[in-house]
Amino acid sequence: MRLATVRLHGDPTTRRVVADHGAGWTLLDTALSSVSELLRHPDWQGQASGPRVDEQDIIAFENPVQDPEKVICCGLNYRNHILEMGRELPEFPTLFAKFADTLTGPTSAISPPAAAALDWEAELAVVIGAELFQASSEQAKDGIAGYTVSNDISMRDWQRRTLQWFQGKAHDATTPVGPVVVTADAMDPAQGLRITCAVNGEIVQDSTTDQLVFDCPALVAYVSHFTRLRPGDLILTGTPGGVGMGMEPPQFLADGDLVTTAVEGIGALENLIVHQPT
Amino acid sequence: MRLATVRLHGDPTTRRVVADHGAGWTLLDTALSSVSELLRHPDWQGQASGPRVDEQDIIAFENPVQDPEKVICCGLNYRNHILEMGRELPEFPTLFAKFADTLTGPTSAISPPAAAALDWEAELAVVIGAELFQASSEQAKDGIAGYTVSNDISMRDWQRRTLQWFQGKAHDATTPVGPVVVTADAMDPAQGLRITCAVNGEIVQDSTTDQLVFDCPALVAYVSHFTRLRPGDLILTGTPGGVGMGMEPPQFLADGDLVTTAVEGIGALENLIVHQPT
Structure with missing residues (x-):
């Protein structure tokens, strides 16, 4: 459904x-x-x-989930990207938070007023459908309502100001979500769904969701061991290789760029960047 | 008031x-x-x-503020502590988030079920009283409803698992807040209020709020440049030197320890640690 x-x-x-x-x-x-x-x-x-x-x-x-109490994001979670960077696979997921205010619609313009270095991060997002606290992976799997597409658009200038990424990740109305939630009975990310990000039609990220180090049930279960999750909460599962910051030279989103973020079986976000002067 | x-x-x-x-x-x-x-x-x-x-x-x-939409915390913000560590004063505040669920009452027992290395972080907390977006320091000052006491009790074992502190800072019901809010017309932290933390009556942190690198209006203004603040939101302003992790050997809170956190002119939190087996 x-x-x-x-x-x-x-x-x-x-x-x-x-x-x-x-x-x-x-x-x-x-x-x-x-x-x-x-x-x-x-x-x-x-x-x-x-x-x-x-x-x-x-x-x-x-945005299908207008008012989550909790939006929790995972970094460094795509196996092939981690290995190509010469890093070891992590033992624990790297997590940070956003707010409901950080979210925006699947076709909304993205226009943080005080940021200059905008980058893309295509992500599969998990929508929670039950109350989960200290859940096992099996309980977590049963508590997933469905999946949607997101893009953890990051303000790299703010993100790099300190060791904590949060202030580069939580600018209001910068994380598009949608266009639909596909219920968990109708799709399984462990099967390897294609996830892509394109800038002005050129594909910059292209991977599959079976590359997640911490898969969706494992990630939800892990989070539920320190905080209670409730229906409507959102877990962003991390982004594959190909972000602008990793290019040589680094590439950021310019005024008028169109970012298209898609996950196979769900649909696509289409967000125009309206880059304000700083 | x-x-x-x-x-x-x-x-x-x-x-x-x-x-x-x-x-x-x-x-x-x-x-x-x-x-x-x-x-x-x-x-x-x-x-x-x-x-x-x-x-x-x-x-x-x-807890006076039961349901903030946003709880934002600052790390590394006490001047004398930063200088004694041989670090330079930061250009930007280091920020991370908690949830409303992370908060608990001024006399509540603290008992995260899956954490072993609990540490204390006495903090002055700012309670927002107006809607603030891209505020100047003057507007931010006018938008502060008042001040309260908090303790950013940290699960160091979780905090050190990855580079992002969030998962060590957001365990449900681990951040006490209260006992009262003193309105901004009745106190000014820039005057240097004494802030202390005691464990079983022995003072482990002892500083004054004029040591903040980013004072309350500056911190609120900074946050408001990436996300809108609203009445009831909470900004934790950072902790002075003397945390358990910084001791040699590191010292953590044991089962039955009483943590007393006080800010001059506001009052004190008294929280018993009930340390669950992991």
Whole structure:
């Protein structure tokens, strides 16, 4: 099943939640304003049907998870990238946090007002569907509602100011998410889904999700050992090789660049960079 | 003025908000369940009075800011500690994040289930009282509602697993906050308030808040240049020298240790460590 938070013709100011079981979009309970809100219903899978929505009535897809309490990101998690850099595989995941305010929509312009060196980081994101605390990998797997696409757009000038990456990773409205959540029964990242990032149509990152050192259940389980996860929370699983910072010379996003981030079986984000003067 | 989130005799299951203008505690609007909720009223200073509360009716002080959207912490911010370590004063603040779930009450036991090497970090915490985005230091100063005491209890075993400190800093219910918020009109940390941490009564940290490299308005302004701050958000300003990790040999908190964290003019946290087996 696919789930999305959208705006519809006829009532464009209100967010709606739609589901697709394979036969086209249907409108869910109109009291819901995001997929994350849907996931907070214990029986959310039973609620995910409704009257048919014509695809042409969808004006825009929004960030499906509007209000996560927790957004936790993993760095250094693609095996082939780590090995090509001559590093050893890590024993523990490298983690940092973002806020709900850091997120933005799948087609939103990205325009941090005070940053100069914007870089791309295509990522598979896990959407939590149950309360998880000190979970085993099996429990974590059962607690994953689904998967979506994200790009951990990084302000490298801020990220490099200190040893802690956070301030380069948490500029408001810089991490696009979407366009849909594909439920966990319909896809398995361990099978190796293609993940790509393209800048102005040129592919700069190209890998597969079976290269994750800490796979999705392992990562969710690890996080749940220090903090409780709840429905709608988001875990970004790390980015493959090919970021701009690693090029020689380093390459950053310029005003007007279009960043396309895709994961096989989910869809693509299309975000224009509007680079403000600093 | 002092503000607090408390539980009162007669209705111990409900959180109440009380204020003290210097003549004892008064009960504010009973619809409020935390000081952070009070601060979200644009005219919160006008609302901060009510019927008298006998001090003996207060069963317990709770974390005054129950539900911040953002908890942002600064590392390496005490001048004398940085200089005694032979380091240069930093050009930028080192920042990382916690969650609302990381916080706990001023007298709560601290008991992370999966961590072994607990350390103390006494901190002055800033409570935000206005919406701030890209604020100047003057605007930031005006947007500070007040100050409280915190201890950035750190799980050093987790913190050292990777280069990013976050996973050692964000274990649920490990950062005590309180016991009260003293409003910004009643105190000025730039004057040099004594800040101490004691373990079982023995003082291990002892400094003054005029030693902050990035003072409170500067730190709040800096953060507001990448993310919007809102009433109830919390900024932890860093810890002075004397943490257990810096001792030779390193010293960590044992089962049954009592950690007392105090800032002059605000009050003290008293937290018992209940050290679970790992």
